[in-house]
Amino acid sequence: MPNFQLAGKRVVLAVTGSIAAYKAIGLLRLLTQSGATVHVVMTESATQFVAPLTFEVLSGLPVTCDLFSGHQDMKHLSLTKQADLLLVAPCTSNTLARLALGLADDVLGTMALTVQCPLMICPAMDGEMWSHPTVQAHAETLRNRGAIMIEPEIGELASGQWGQGRLAHEDTILTAVEAVLHPQRDWQGERVLISAGPTQEPIDPVRFFSNGSSGKMGYALAEAAIYRGAEVVLVSGPTKLMCPQGVMRVPVITADEMLQALTARFNWATTLIMAAAVGDFRPKLVLSQKLKKEQWTDEMLLLERTPDILLRLSAQRTHQRMIGFAAETENLIEHGKAKLKSKQLDMVVVNQVGGDHSAFGNDFNEVILLTPNVAPHPISRMPKRQLADILLDHIMTLPLPSSAVQTVSSPTS
Numbered sequence: 001m002p003n004f005q006l007a008g009k010r011v012v013l014a015v016t017g018s019i020a021a022y023k024a025i026g027l028l029r030l031l032t033q034s035g036a037t038v039h040v041v042m043t044e045s046a047t048q049f050v051a052p053l054t055f056e057v058l059s060g061l062p063v064t065c066d067l068f069s070g071h072q073d074m075k076h077l078s079l080t081k082q083a084d085l086l087l088v089a090p091c092t093s094n095t096l097a098r099l100a101l102g103l104a105d106d107v108l109g110t111m112a113l114t115v116q117c118p119l120m121i122c123p124a125m126d127g128e129m130w131s132h133p134t135v136q137a138h139a140e141t142l143r144n145r146g147a148i149m150i151e152p153e154i155g156e157l158a159s160g161q162w163g164q165g166r167l168a169h170e171d172t173i174l175t176a177v178e179a180v181l182h183p184q185r186d187w188q189g190e191r192v193l194i195s196a197g198p199t200q201e202p203i204d205p206v207r208f209f210s211n212g213s214s215g216k217m218g219y220a221l222a223e224a225a226i227y228r229g230a231e232v233v234l235v236s237g238p239t240k241l242m243c244p245q246g247v248m249r250v251p252v253i254t255a256d257e258m259l260q261a262l263t264a265r266f267n268w269a270t271t272l273i274m275a276a277a278v279g280d281f282r283p284k285l286v287l288s289q290k291l292k293k294e295q296w297t298d299e300m301l302l303l304e305r306t307p308d309i310l311l312r313l314s315a316q317r318t319h320q321r322m323i324g325f326a327a328e329t330e331n332l333i334e335h336g337k338a339k340l341k342s343k344q345l346d347m348v349v350v351n352q353v354g355g356d357h358s359a360f361g362n363d364f365n366e367v368i369l370l371t372p373n374v375a376p377h378p379i380s381r382m383p384k385r386q387l388a389d390i391l392l393d394h395i396m397t398l399p400l401p402s403s404a405v406q407t408v409s410s411p412t413s
């Protein structure tokens with residue numbers, strides 16, 4: 001859904017010779033749909049993967065590939081002078097090294113030395129290349145120099161191997177570009193404690209009770225809050241998600257561990273957002289050895305309640321806004337209102353789980369916001385990252401508890 005966040009912005013998109021060069025086409029489309037004027041620069045190797053004509057047609061502007069042709073208008077200097085962002089996507093290990101060392105033997109290298117605007121780098125390469133100490137050292141040099149590094153993702157690589165090296169998803173890059181070019185710092189000074197993902201309760205060393213939560217909503221909230229200037233601690237159950245840059249992640253497994261991690265940081269926080277799907281039950285007996293089929297008896301899976309984290313934190317509340325999530329399969333508003341009241345929360349975000357539009361695992365979500373003495377506020381289906389910003393807008397308007405006494409301590413204390 002185009003939002004024209006980048007209207008009036010000029011982006012220089014530098015494409016380098018990675019197998020992921022074709023993904024820059026999708027990225028270019030997203031940037032232009034968001035309103036940006038995009039001038040594409042390609043390394044010589046990049047032209048082996050995608051023809052400049054493709055970028056030329058889609059951007060509506062000539063593509064710059066060569067330092068020496070068209071030198072009359074000094075493109076290597078003029079382009080970045082007018083640009084709001086130099087975005088290198090995908091960035092090869094070779095270009096990463098050349099940027100770190102300041103080599104100026106092609107258009108991109110020359111531009112990078114004269115650039116006045118932010119430099120955003122999206123590496124893409126084989127997993128072994130990315131983890132190589134030399135590549136990591138170059139990435140660190142560039143980060144230290146102020147470049148924004150959008151880490152490659154973990155997944156299947158062009159080699160067929162599994163590892164970290166895939167170009168970050170184009171939506172992730174677009175979000176980062178929008179955050180850099182439109183810094184909305186309205187959460188600056190806020191300290192946000194977010195829980196995300198499922199919990200796992202062991203039955204024996206190899207089996208556990210859990211649920212289908214992916215953690216995507218909590219991670220989207222963490223990313224949105226960090227982009228808007230907050231300090232963010234993310235207490236996360238087991239997920240496959242990458243931690244958003246700048247967010248401090250505290251990994252936990254069980255409900256008890258989540259309670260401890262949140263309690264330790266609750267005093268530090270100005271806002272608690274409990275987006276995790278904490279398991280309500282756990283086996284009474286946890287076996288130290290793997291349970292064999294023949295050993296099974298019905299009594300082995302007697303369950304007990306896990307701690308009610310929100311209720312416990314609510315009892316210790318001094319100055320924090322407290323927001324809960326309710327994942328329900330039926331009577332959404334009724335169950336959400338009961339949670340709002342029993343845990344004395346400032347807001348409950350109710351979402352449906354199960355069925356075709358289940359919130360679990362999905363990149364999209366539709367929710368109903370419940371706040372005390374206000375009619376339920378439905379929010380229609382949209383990407384979780386977009387929803388995260390809308391939720392932060394609403395949370396910002398919630399009054400702080402009247403007994404508010406600001407207590408600041410370290411998030412790790």
Ligand SMILES: Cc1cc2nc3c(=O)[nH]c(=O)nc-3n(C[C@H](O)[C@H](O)[C@H](O)COP(=O)(O)O)c2cc1C
Binds near residue numbers: 020
């Ligand atoms: C099929 C193929 C795929 C490649 N993919 C990548 C890649 O994803 N990442 C990378 O760092 N290098 C990759 N390379 C190597 C680069 O193309 C090579 O290092 C080149 O010199 C990069 O030049 P540039 O950084 O100026 O674009 C690939 C090479 C080939 C032949």
